[in-house]
Amino acid sequence: MVRFEDLALFVRTAALGSFSQAAREADLLPGQVAAAVARLERELDLRLFVRTTRSLRLTAEGVLYLPYAQEVLATLQEADDRIRGEDAELRGVLQVAAPSDLGRNVLLPWLTEFRAAHPKLQLRLLLSDQVADVFREPVDVAFRLGRFDSARYVALPLLPGNRRVLVASPDYLARHGAPADLDALKEHQCLLYQLAGRPYDRWSFEQEGRRVVVPVRGHLVCDDADVVRRWAVAGEGIVFKSWLDVCEDVRAGRLQVLLDGAGDSLPLNLVCPHRKQFSTALRQLHALCVERLHPMLNGLPAGPV
Secondary structure (H helix, E strand, O other): OOOHHHHHHHHHHHHHOOHHHHHHHHOOOHHHHHHHHHHHHHHHOOOOEEEOOOOEEEOHHHHHHHHHHHHHHHHHHHHHHHHHOOOOOOOEEEEEEEOHHHHHHHHHHHHHHHHHHOOOEEEEEEEOOOOOOOOOOOOOEEEEEOOOOOOOOEEEEEEOOOEEEEEEOHHHHHHHOOOOOHHHHHHOOEOEEEEOOEEOOEEEEEEOOEEEEEEOOOOOEEOOHHHHHHHHHOOOOEEEEEHHHHHHHHHOOOOEEOHHHOEEEOOEEEEEOOHHHOOHHHHHHHHHHHHHHHHHHOOOOOOOO
8 A cells, every 4th residue: 555655755756856855855864765765666566766876867657647646645735734724733844935035035024923823834945036846846835926827837816916117226316317218228227137047138018008128238237136136226227126126125215216117017926736735824824925915015106007
């Protein structure tokens, strides 16, 4: 008979691509995880992994079996949540991925507070500007900014009204003036965010029901979005950022919104591969974040029509 513990270790090993990493996550020895997977393979009479001295990858049979294993574990979790009820004490591990500056500057205190309210819950927070692959990476849920292929994911809306806005510091504007229109951005120092080795140097705006793309340039480029915000506060140029990332700077007068709030829709969602992964812990985290996020839209300009 298949052991559910072995099934869980197989799923985590497939996600992490390593017996050692799965063992560290489960507080086990690598040999114990390898033995669990081998036991599962014997029970199924299938080879789930191709093992070499340098790599571990799923076989064709393992690729086919993985979604069924995930579904079984998700069903068990859902059953446990329903039996215990929404008021039951949260426990286990909650693995959350978020963009670095959103996670660091906005979400971090809320997540710390949430974990403190549930002392038997272990929180693992992964911050990165790389888009988390919730199908393969060791995360239960990801905070995702922007539009995405909703057919592949299950999403809980957090802040549909969030937008990117153009901002610059009063010091920069005093020295260089404010752009009169979108086309004038080409003559300004724009602070560029780099993702996967490519600078984001074509800024897209929604204007009068159509999309306008403006090529921009600048001497400062970074793959950490929070560093780009800090450069803007320091007066180094104009930045095109999520309102959630700059709203506190705007309210404090460190940054000013340009061109009447010209921008682009950038909704925020909680995303995971399967609806059954929305456990009691995730539902409660979602409710907390919605409550805290919506007041942050105060002061966001409506933008040009």
